[in-house]
Amino acid sequence: MNRTRTTRLVAMAATAAVVLAGCGNGGDAAEPATDGSLQIEAGDMYFEPESFAADAGEVTVALENVGGVEHDFVVEEEGDDLVVHADPGETNTGTIDLDAGTYTVYCSIPGHRDAGMEGTLEVS
Numbered sequence: 001m002n003r004t005r006t007t008r009l010v011a012m013a014a015t016a017a018v019v020l021a022g023c024g025n026g027g028d029a030a031e032p033a034t035d036g037s038l039q040i041e042a043g044d045m046y047f048e049p050e051s052f053a054a055d056a057g058e059v060t061v062a063l064e065n066v067g068g069v070e071h072d073f074v075v076e077e078e079g080d081d082l083v084v085h086a087d088p089g090e091t092n093t094g095t096i097d098l099d100a101g102t103y104t105v106y107c108s109i110p111g112h113r114d115a116g117m118e119g120t121l122e123v124s
């Protein structure tokens, strides 16, 4: 005896997840690398991307300087703590311990912040 069953697949749209990225500068959030470090490019005079996301705790920043002058990466809310500095052509890595929150980061070389080397770090 045969019993035929009709299986209906009902597409459920209810599972659509809405992910709210940190609002602000509209830059793309950096995808953390598999080792958890942030990969950030520093040029003359920009960070690429301009906004970053990281997990709370020890945050590792790999700063690649593709520009022609020195650049660094400083966290304003942590007492302007210098995380990493890179001369032209260098990629250097630094770490900083951060709680969850929104941080302003910038390049502390004179004039660079005003020229646009500023970004946002979202720690969650």
Ligand SMILES: [Cu+2]
Residues within 6 Å of the ligand: 070, 071, 072, 107, 108, 109, 112, 117
């Ligand atoms: Cu700079």
